[in-house]
Amino acid sequence: MAEIVAAVGTTHTPGLLGWFANAPEDQQHAATAAFKRLREHLVAAQPDVLIIFANDHLLNWPINNTPEYTVGIGDRHVGPADWYDQWLARTEKYEAPGRPVLARHIVNEGARRGMSFSFLREMQFDDGISVPLCYLNPDMRIQTIPITMNCSLPPIPTPRRAYEVGRIMRDILHSYPGDERVALIGSGGLSHEPGGPRYFYIDEEFDRRFLELLAQGDHEQLFAECTLERMEQAGSGGTAELIAWFVVLASTRGPAQVVDYLKSYAWRCASGWVIWPEVLP
């Protein structure tokens, strides 16, 4: 049985890599400190594997065939993808080791539980996976399973659906014959509207309420207030990346620690970081 040993949520705005220095210095310092805090938490939990859930920004799949979830089952993960590398100021590629046996177990056991995971042996990476990988696994030492999601092409799955997928994921990990220690990372948000008419918009009221509810640990109240409709209002096509956090939420219990929140116009995205101190066994 694989054991979940840590759970965190983080923003992945591309500005954190591509145009980091254009933000005010205090925001640069705060973001660096927040990632350091999450990294220390992950290292202390001694995971064998990181599973990162993040939006696929229409990178791996064309618009005529976009799966809800895709698991990277390769034995190594190389990124960022061409074209995204200059954008993310990472022209030197990173290479993270994969965990193919566990990744393939997720795909196959998902199917046995009614969950259709697509998979790729060679996945391409944009900011959704690259930002958390570069900040939270900077030496690329920890084996990683990237799981990309559709958070942006209608019909966008609801937070409750993502939470249900998170429960299935936990069940799948429990069914694994190995004893790997697994850390879950939800990557996305907070409020932003990439490429929409309100490209520069940030909804601080939504963001702070979302983080407040996480800090209260009341999942039902989160479902009641942080609906897909409210996320779209807070920034269409971007804020709903937070459903990646709901996947992780399903393996946690109790209040989250809110590490920081930044209203970062320079990065065209509100940024947030949380740690869930208590994960479900």
Place this chain on the structure above:
Amino acid sequence: MGNVERVDKTLLLNEVVFYVRKDAALRDEWRNNLRGLANRFGLSTAEYEAVRDADVRRLLEMGVHQYLVPHILRLNFGVTNMTNDHPALTAYQRAFPQESRAAIGGSKWDRTER
């Protein structure tokens, strides 16, 4: 729901951009012979002209997915250091001055034409 619901999944331009941005030769052709590339892929005149003019509002209105509009602008204007006053972002400010001003009006990035 929000703007993302306005996407026309079947619009050919959405598929063309998906492939062009991943292929260095096609990116080069986009920059140097957009008309020829548009003809070869079968884009409509309206699609071609909206891309040529980097007309953000028209691209969104015809159903280009909002993620792919910035990709079109990056193909046109370059991809590095995407600050809010990069030509791709000033194109947004011109297309949606009211929305842009509400967020970054008065800042060092403000290029909205009042």
